[in-house]
Amino acid sequence: MSKVVPTQAFDGQKPGTSGLRKKVKVFQQTHYAENFIQSIFDSLDGFAGKTLVLGGDGRYYNPEVIQTAIRMAAANGFGRVLVGRGGLLSTPAASNVIRKYQAFGGIILSASHNQGGPEGDFGIKYNTGNGGPAPERITDAIFAHSQKITTYRITDTPDVDLNTLGKTSVESMTVEVIDPVADYAELMQQLFDFDAIRAMFQSGFRMRFDAMHAITGPYAHAILEGLLGAPAGTVVNGTPLPDFGGHHPDPNLVHAKELYDLMMSPDAPDFGAASDGDGDRNLIIGRNIFVTPSDSLALLAANAHLAKGYAKGLAGIARSMPTSAAADRVAERLGIKCFETPTGWKFFGNLLDANMATICGEESAGTGSNHVREKDGLWAVLLWLNILAVRGESMEAIVKAHWASYGRNYYTRHDYEEVDADGAKRLIQSLRDRFATLPGTHGIVAADDFSYLDPVDGSLTDSQGIRLMFGEGTRIVFRLSGTGTAGATLRVYIERYEAEPSRHGLDPQVALADLITLARNIASIQAHTGRVSPDVIT
Ligand code: G1P
Ligand code: ZN
Numbered sequence: 001m002s003k004v005v006p007t008q009a010f011d012g013q014k015p016g017t018s019g020l021r022k023k024v025k026v027f028q029q030t031h032y033a034e035n036f037i038q039s040i041f042d043s044l045d046g047f048a049g050k051t052l053v054l055g056g057d058g059r060y061y062n063p064e065v066i067q068t069a070i071r072m073a074a075a076n077g078f079g080r081v082l083v084g085r086g087g088l089l090s091t092p093a094a095s096n097v098i099r100k101y102q103a104f105g106g107i108i109l110s111a112s113h114n115q116g117g118p119e120g121d122f123g124i125k126y127n128t129g130n131g132g133p134a135p136e137r138i139t140d141a142i143f144a145h146s147q148k149i150t151t152y153r154i155t156d157t158p159d160v161d162l163n164t165l166g167k168t169s170v171e172s173m174t175v176e177v178i179d180p181v182a183d184y185a186e187l188m189q190q191l192f193d194f195d196a197i198r199a200m201f202q203s204g205f206r207m208r209f210d211a212m213h214a215i216t217g218p219y220a221h222a223i224l225e226g227l228l229g230a231p232a233g234t235v236v237n238g239t240p241l242p243d244f245g246g247h248h249p250d251p252n253l254v255h256a257k258e259l260y261d262l263m264m265s266p267d268a269p270d271f272g273a274a275s276d277g278d279g280d281r282n283l284i285i286g287r288n289i290f291v292t293p294s295d296s297l298a299l300l301a302a303n304a305h306l307a308k309g310y311a312k313g314l315a316g317i318a319r320s321m322p323t324s325a326a327a328d329r330v331a332e333r334l335g336i337k338c339f340e341t342p343t344g345w346k347f348f349g350n351l352l353d354a355n356m357a358t359i360c361g362e363e364s365a366g367t368g369s370n371h372v373r374e375k376d377g378l379w380a381v382l383l384w385l386n387i388l389a390v391r392g393e394s395m396e397a398i399v400k401a402h403w404a405s406y407g408r409n410y411y412t413r414h415d416y417e418e419v420d421a422d423g424a425k426r427l428i429q430s431l432r433d434r435f436a437t438l439p440g441t442h443g444i445v446a447a448d449d450f451s452y453l454d455p456v457d458g459s460l461t462d463s464q465g466i467r468l469m470f471g472e473g474t475r476i477v478f479r480l481s482g483t484g485t486a487g488a489t490l491r492v493y494i495e496r497y498e499a500e501p502s503r504h505g506l507d508p509q510v511a512l513a514d515l516i517t518l519a520r521n522i523a524s525i526q527a528h529t530g531r532v533s534p535d536v537i538t
Pocket of ligand 1: 018112320343344345362363364366480481482483484491
């Protein structure tokens with residue numbers, strides 16, 4: 001039986017960079033998840049009888065909320081739910097399922113790279129029928145509904161068995177449990193030359209993929225070790241755990257340090273990679289060389305034509321504003337446009353739908369293409385493998401040749417996590433207050449707050465990060481994170497372009513040392529946040 005449950009609005013159900021993310025404890029409050037899911041449904045029109053895709057990254061609380069979402073979808077009038085076995089779907093796989101089965105939309109349960117477990121984070125995100133994160137028009141409506149909600153609709157049916165593939169029903173709605181990997185693996189085979197990659201593994205190529213106890217484990221086992229014949233043991237930490245084994249499933253040099261150390265060691269394999277909690281991020285490391293996500297985007301774009309899915313070339317490239325301009329140089333040489341968007345994958349959706357961009361990327365370890373409407377960790381790994389198989393060179397040789405040809409964009413990001421929110425806001429405001437006076441000092445030629453006019457729908461998004469521009473590809477960017485769940489996180493992005501190959505061999509922290517110090521001083525980071533040094537350097 002479907003019933004209407006009285007409820008009261010909760011403060012702060014405002015979706016951030018990527019859906020609503022809060023501590024598990026917050027989500028566990030009575031009615032909290034229900035309110036947000038009802039607010040999603042109340043912001044949508046015309047889904048009666050249509051299909052909703054459901055899945056999550058398997059983190060703590062995923063099983064409970066999946067069942068809630070099924071009961072609420074039935075009570076709200078969806079005709080069918082497609083749900084990954086065990087309630088699992090990686091974010092890019094969910095995007096693919098939405099597109100492939102022409103679903104009305106999908107709900108993804110994930111807090112991405114944030115920590116899991118009962119003390120960790122949880123999240124709910126809505127994706128539209130194009131497979132991409134809901135645009136701001138919808139997330140704003142969700143928030144507005146969440147502020148005035150008084151009731152939600154739910155059925156009181158028992159839990160659905162999600163471990164058996166096939167169809168059941170909840171009231172008049174069909175629930176179809178699907179293999180979370182199959183559709184995704186099929187898509188990857190359409191894009192990449194699996195025979196060439198298999199042959200490379202057969203001739204002794206060695207790789208390590210660290211799934212970080214998160215969602216990509218089953219995908220990587222099936223694709224890398226199964227379809228591509230990589231030796232067993234290539235995938236490590238391949239079983240998803242509700243608390244990710246107590247680790248942060250964030251594929252960066254801090255949380256994937258073991259992989260990094262292996263790749264820098266004398267018996268490193270040829271290629272190392274990792275993905276995050278929900279499978280949309282990637283970390284790429286060659287033997288003896290770390291490839292920054294910004295460089296990886298540029299290299300993938302420059303070599304994409306070597307994979308069959310991109311053999312016809314790219315329509316354009318898009319990168320988020322804080323991402324380095326390395327991709328811009330590739331676009332320039334290819335004679336295509338490079339779009340600069342605000343942080344967050346949702347801003348790429350329109351460009352991809354309009355076929356203005358084919359490949360997109362963010363400095364935060366996100367790369368993807370028009371094959372889905374999310375960034376895609378394993379996709380990036382497979383495109384790299386395809387390029388390595390065709391070129392037959394080492395990663396290090398390929399990266400260094402790229403720098404020699406295009407120049408190197410030295411790049412680093414310094415994060416100050418969980419700082420006092422008011423102090424962080426004051427820091428940003430104090431930079432804003434100096435836009436008129438900063439140019440002309442310290443070599444700064446321009447200072448502004450990034451805003452984006454979407455070339456497809458004409459929407460304007462402002463206040464997206466403070467930029468201090470020094471000319472010739474040098475800049476410092478300050479931004480506050482939109483995905484944190486405690487206090488504020490200040491991100492400082494620092495970049496300098498170096499054309500001269502004889503100066504390409506420096507550690508970025510050394511090459512950028514003067515700018516790092518300048519950033520600290522100009523923004524008075526210590527005075528505003530009380531922090532002397534960043535928590536994470538990537
Ligand atoms: C971070 C990244 C951003 C990414 C987002 C979701 O957002 O910086 O590039 O799209 O996570 O994965 P932020 O915390 O900076 O708002
Ligand atoms: Zn993620």
